[in-house]
Each structure stands twice: as C-alpha cells, then as structure tokens.
Amino acid sequence: MATIAQKTPMQPMQIANRRSRFQSQRTENFTESVIREMSRLAIQYNAVNLAQGFPDFPASEILKNAAREAIADDFNQYPMTWGIKPLRDAIGAKYQRTYGLEYDPEREITVCCGATEAMIATLLAVTNPGDELIVFEPFYENYGPDALLCGAERKFVKLHSPDWHFDPDELRRAFSPRTKAIILNTPNNPTGRVFDRAALDQIAALCQEFDALAITDEIYEHILFDGARHIPIAQLPGMRDRTVLISSMSKTYSVTGWRVGWVLASPDLTESIRKVHDFLTVGAPTPLQRAGVLALSLPEEHYAHLSADYVERRDLIIDILDGAGFRCFRPQGAYYVMADISAFGFADDMQFARHLVEKVGVAGVPGSSFFHDMSEGSQILRFCFCKKLETLHAAKERFRLI
Ligand code: GLN
Numbered sequence: 001m002a003t004i005a006q007k008t009p010m011q012p013m014q015i016a017n018r019r020s021r022f023q024s025q026r027t028e029n030f031t032e033s034v035i036r037e038m039s040r041l042a043i044q045y046n047a048v049n050l051a052q053g054f055p056d057f058p059a060s061e062i063l064k065n066a067a068r069e070a071i072a073d074d075f076n077q078y079p080m081t082w083g084i085k086p087l088r089d090a091i092g093a094k095y096q097r098t099y100g101l102e103y104d105p106e107r108e109i110t111v112c113c114g115a116t117e118a119m120i121a122t123l124l125a126v127t128n129p130g131d132e133l134i135v136f137e138p139f140y141e142n143y144g145p146d147a148l149l150c151g152a153e154r155k156f157v158k159l160h161s162p163d164w165h166f167d168p169d170e171l172r173r174a175f176s177p178r179t180k181a182i183i184l185n186t187p188n189n190p191t192g193r194v195f196d197r198a199a200l201d202q203i204a205a206l207c208q209e210f211d212a213l214a215i216t217d218e219i220y221e222h223i224l225f226d227g228a229r230h231i232p233i234a235q236l237p238g239m240r241d242r243t244v245l246i247s248s249m250s251k252t253y254s255v256t257g258w259r260v261g262w263v264l265a266s267p268d269l270t271e272s273i274r275k276v277h278d279f280l281t282v283g284a285p286t287p288l289q290r291a292g293v294l295a296l297s298l299p300e301e302h303y304a305h306l307s308a309d310y311v312e313r314r315d316l317i318i319d320i321l322d323g324a325g326f327r328c329f330r331p332q333g334a335y336y337v338m339a340d341i342s343a344f345g346f347a348d349d350m351q352f353a354r355h356l357v358e359k360v361g362v363a364g365v366p367g368s369s370f371f372h373d374m375s376e377g378s379q380i381l382r383f384c385f386c387k388k389l390e391t392l393h394a395a396k397e398r399f400r401l402i
Contacts, residue, residue, distance in 0.1 A: 026148070029148055030145040033142070034141065034365060034366060034369035035051060035052050035053075035141060035365050035369065036052060038052060038353070038363045038364070038365055039051055039052040039363070041358075041363060042357060045358050045361065045363075047356075047357045047358075047362055047363045047398075048361060048362045048363065048391060048395045048398060049363045049387075050317075050362060050363060050364055050383040050385070050387065050391075050392075050395055051364055051365045051382075051383075051384065052384070053189070053251075053256075053335060053336060053384040053386055054256040054257070054386065055386045055387065056387050056391055057254070057388050059253065059254050059255045060254070062294065063291050063294060063295055064291075066290065066291035066293075066294045066295075067287055067288055067290070067291040069290075070286070070287035070288075070291060071287045075287045075290050076286060076287060077286060078282055078283055078286065079111075079283040079285075079286040081274065081277065081278040081282055081283050082109075082110045082277065082278075082283075083109065083110060083111025083262065083283070083289060084111070084286065084289045084293075086290075086293045087111055087260075087292045087293050087296070088106075088109045088111065090292070090293045090296035090297055091103075091105070091109050091111075091262050092104070092109060094296045094297075095264065099232055099234075099235055100235070101232065101234055101235060101240070101264075103264045104267070107270060108265060108270050109262060109264055110262060110263045110265075110270055110273055110277055111260065111261070111262050111283070111289060111292075112262060112263060112277055112281070113259040113260075113261070113283075113284045113285075114248050114250060114256075114259040114260065114261040114284075115219045115246050115247060115250065116142060116261070117277065117281055118246040118248070118261045118262065118263045118277075119142065119143070119146055119183075119215070119217060119246055120142075120146045120149065120280075121263070121273050121276040121277040121280055122246065122263055122265075122269075123146050123147065123149075123150045123152065123181075123215070124149070124150055125269070125272035125273040125275070125276045126180060126213060126215075126244070126269065126272065126273075127150045127151070127152045127180050127181070129150070129152070130151065130153065131150075131152045131153070131178060131179075131180035131181075132152065132153050132154075132155050132176060132178045132179045132180060133147050133153070133154050133155070133179075133182070133183060134154075134155045134156075134175065134181070134182040134183065134212075135147075135154045135155070135156055135157070135182075136156075136158075136159050136183075136184070136185070137157065137158055137159065137370070137371055137372065137376075138191060138367070138370030138376075139156075139183075139185070139371075140185055140189045140190065140370070141369050141370060143183055144372070153178075154372070155176075155179070156174070157170055157171050158170060159191055159193060161191075161329055162329050163193070163329075164188065164191040164192070164193035164329070165193075165199075168202050171202060171203070171206065172206060175206050175209070175210045175212065176210070179210050179212045180212060180213065181212055181213035181214065181215045181244075182203060182206075182207060182213075182214055183215050183216075183217065184203060184215070184216045185217040185218075186216070186220075186230070187220035187223060187224065187230065187332065187333025187334040188334060189217075189220065189334050189336055190334075190336045190365070190370050190382045191329065191331065191336075191338055192329070192330070192332055192334050192338070193331075193332065193333075194228040194230065194333040195231075196231075197231055200231055200233050200236060203233065204233055204236045204238065204239050207239065207242055208239075208242070213243065213244060214233050214234075214239065214242060214243045214244070215243075215244045215246070216232065216233055216234070216243060216244070217246050217247075218230070218245060218246065218247045219246070219247050219248050219252075220251055220333055220334035220335070221247060221252070222252045222303045223251060223252075223310050223333055223334055223335055224307050224332065224333045225307065225310070225311045225314060225331065225332055225333060226311075228332040232245055234264070241266040243265070244264070244265040244269060244273070245263070245264040245265070246263050246264075247261065248260060248261030248262065249261065249288075249292055249295055251386075252295075252306065253295045253298075254386075255288075255295075258288040258291075259285065260284045260285070260288050260289055260292050261284070263277075310386070312389075313335070313386070313387070314335070314385055316385070316389065317383060317385040317395075318330065320392060320393075320395060320396040320399065321383065321399075323396070323399075324399035324400075324402060325344060325402065326339035326340060326341060327339065327340040327342075327343065328340075335384055335386040336384050336385070337382070337383050337385065338367065338380055338381075338382055339381050339382070339383060340379055341380065342379045344402065348366075348368070348378040348379075349366035349367045349368050349377055349378050349379065349380060349381055350366050350368065352366075353365070353366040356381075356402070359401065360399065360401045360402050361398040361401070362395050362398050364381040364383045365381065365382040365383075366380075366381060367379070367380025367382060368380075370382070
C-alpha cells in the first residue's frame with residue numbers, strides 16, 4: 001500500500017507513531033492537509049495568505065441574494081440526495097451549451113459537497129483495494145489520502161518543468177492491467193498546466209487500450225490564460241462513458257465555502273457514486289443549490305470576466321515574485337504559481353515556508369506537499385493569486401523582509 005510521506009515539520013500538533021486503540025489504521029498513513037494548515041498559520045501570524053486557494057474578495061451580489069432568498073423562502077431541509085432537480089437540469093444545460101456534452105440529469109448527474117466529496121465518493125465507488133490509480137505529479141494533495149482511504153495504489157507520472165509536460169513513454173509505463181483509473185486535473189493545480197488536445201489524445205488512447213477510467217477534476221475549467229482552451233476529455237471519441245467528470249461552483253463563482261460540486265458519469269457509475277454520496281453526506285446545502293441554479297445560468301460574459309480578472313492578478317503576482325527573487329513557472333490556467341526558491345539558500349521548502357509565514361508575513365504552500373517524494377518539491381513554494389489586488393500588493397511590501 002502506498003504511504004504518504006509524513007509532514008511533521010509543519011505539524012507540531014501531530015503525534016507520530018502513537019496510535020491509540022481508538023484511532024483507526026486507515027488514518028495512520030496520511031497527515032492533515034498542509035494547505036489548510038498554512039491557512040491556520042497565516043491567521044496565527046497575521047500573514048498575507050497566499051497559501052490556500054480561496055478568493056478574499058466578495059462573491060457576486062446576485063448569487064448572495066439568491067442564497068438569502070432561498071433561506072427566506074424556506075428551502076432549508078434536506079435536498080433530494082443526488083441534488084435538487086433544477087440544479088441538475090441547469091448543470092445538464094450548461095455542459096450542453098459550453099461543451100456539447102449531453103448528460104441526463106435523472107441518471108447521470110449527482111450534486112455533491114464540493115469537488116472534494118465528489119472525488120472521494122467516486123474513488124470509493126469505482127476502486128477495489130489493490131487497484132492502481134495513475135496520478136500526474138506534482139498533484140493536488142487530496143488525491144493522496146483519497147487513494148489511501150480506498151486502499152488503492154498510486155502510480156505517478158511526472159509533469160516536467162518548466163512547462164509541466166509529461167513524457168508519453170512514462171505515461172504508457174504507468175498503465176497496467178491493474179489500472180482502474182487515471183486522475184486528470186486540468187487546468188492543473190498546482191502547476192497551472194492546461195492539457196492540450198494532443199496530450200488528451202494520448203491519455204484517452206491509453207484509457208481505452210487498458211480499459212481504464214479517466215476521473216477528471218475540472219474545477220478550474222473557466223480560469224484560462226493566453227488563449228488556452230479547456231477540453232473535457234469526455235468530449236474525445238470513445239471517452240464519454242469512461243470518464244467521470246467532476247467540477248464545482250467553488251472556483252468558477254468564487255464561493256469555495258458553499259460546498260456545491262457535481263459528478264457527471266454514465267448511469268452505471270452514477271448509481272454507485274450516488275450510493276456512496278448518500279451515505280457520506282446525504283446532500284449538499286439546499287439553499288446554496290438553489291443559488292447554484294442561477295449561477296449555472298449566468299451569461300458567457302461571466303466566464304470571460306473571470307479569466308480577464310485573473311490574468312491581471314497572475315501577471316501582477318509573477319512581477320512581485322520575480323522582483324522578490326523567486327523564479328516563477330508561468331501558469332496557463334487555474335490560480336496558482338509554482339515558484340523556485342533556490343536563490344534564497346534555505347535548506348528546504350518547509351524551513352522557507354515557516355520563515356515566510358512567521359518572519360516575513362506571507363503564507364505559501366511548501367512544494368513538497370505536491371510530491372510523494374518530498375525532496376522533489378524542496379525548492380518550490382506554491383502561491384495563489386485569487387486575491388484582491390491590494391492583498392497581492394501587501395504581499396509585495398512584506399517580501400522586502402525576506
Ligand atoms: N484547492 C485549493 C488549494 O489547492 C483549496 C483546497 C482546500 O482547502 N479544499 O489551495
């Protein structure tokens with residue numbers, strides 16, 4: 001079974017190797033999220049939080065009003081477990097409109113508590129212990145514990161800097177008869193890579209050759225720069241019914257705390273995913289699903305503005321980081337920048353992240369939390385730029401103290 005490297009240096013509260021008889025074995029091999037821990041440290045040291053990826057600017061008034069109205073109108077009880085019908089209908093219409101993908105709201109769309117629940121519900125629904133899951137590395141840290149909780153084994157395929165491409169031969173070598181699925185996160189967290197058609201064709205061909213699923217995390221689908229285009233792999237020939245497509249409201253509508261996401265999958269897969277989802281959470285918050293109907297029906301300008309606003313912030317954070325002595329990898333999508341820290345001469349990313357949050361007053365995420373071998377991320381920090389321009393400027397001021 002895969003184990004996740006311990007991250008004890010950032011986690012003084014963690015008591016290593018002292019499991020009481022009431023703590024399960026399955027919680028032994030992973031730690032708390034480093035990303036969320038950095039948010040706690042940012043609060044503790046009053047640091048500018050460029051760690052956990054959530055906006056610090058307000059959500060749209062229209063959406064907030066819709067949520068308030070839903071509560072006032074008494075939409076406050078359990079929703080139908082797989083999502084209120086108007087939201088499933090709105091999701092179906094959105095995928096039809098945006099990507100020409102048809103999903104039946106009755107049998108193929110499930111609303112979950114964010115993409116986070118959607119992913120673990122999916123993995124629990126499709127894997128057996130011993131199955132292999134292919135994961136591109138660096139990876140979003142949740143996929144580690146998700147795989148462990150399912151008893152699945154991860155096989156890593158490197159994304160190579162500076163453009164975070166993968167080597168097709170290495171990808172092929174990762175597939176085996178035990179491969180159940182590949183997890184594909186595009187636009188990618190943490191690298192900002194947007195997988196193009198050629199890359200998706202290679203992945204799709206291998207999924208079909210090895211009879212494997214593509215489980216996609218597409219939550220940054222509308223945050224794209226420099227002409228990059230998001231292509232759901234489900235659109236590719238032969239892939240619709242071997243893809244489990246996951247996305248959410250969090251990043252597209254700047255409401256990460258609402259916890260409304262969804263899974264689109266063929267009826268047989270959906271049946272299993274819905275069973276897990278039902279017993280994990282029953283359902284995502286009813287009034288926020290009501291507001292989601294409005295969100296999913298927003299005109300196209302919403303998405304154009306989202307990318308335009310973020311490209312300005314991306315360019316600003318890169319200027320700021322370059323000016324402070326980092327070396328940045330320029331993202332094509334999502335809202336993170338991977339920054340090389342070797343110029344600062346710290347032993348590793350943990351030490352540097354701690355120095356930054358405690359002494360300088362800026363929180364970033366240690367790069368090692370995105371690698372299974374921590375040493376590989378030891379000269380990288382991830383910063384997010386889904387923040388007000390004034391927050392980014394405040395970080396610039398503080399970086400003078402490095
Ligand atoms: N996806 C965000 C990040 O990578 C936040 C993750 C979370 O805390 N749920 O920072």
